[in-house]
Amino acid sequence: MPALILATNVSKPSGDQDVVAKRLSSEICKAFPKDEAKMLVTIRKDDTLIFGGSSKPAALAQLYYAAGGFGLDIHLKMTKLIQGILEQDLGIEPGRCHCVFQEQLHANWGCGGDVLANKR
Secondary structure, eight states, X not given: OOEEEEEESOOXXXXXXXXXXXXXXXXXXXXXXXXXXXXXXXXXXXXXXXXXXXXXXXXXXXXXXXXXXXXXXXXHHHHHHHHHHHHHXXXXXXXXXXXXXXXXXXGGOEETTEEGGGGO
């Protein structure tokens, strides 16, 4: 059940944001591999982001995942994947995007009226 929260100062029309969100969802799930039916992506556009003292296009990508899902090799793979998509689709240089990975305990992740700890 991964979830990606992307904050960016890049403004795109709503339809374009949907395309970017769908591409991120699909590509992240292929790279895991995880069932895309359980993937959540949200893009917060037009955020105020100052990176290195500049308001040039930038992003903060926070990827949440259930405990035991990743390691350093996957973090590196996801960083390259996310930053590559953001560069291609939103014009954000890889050096202007921080990717933060947040592993969550199964007891701390709720969905469908229950927590993951009870679904194992």
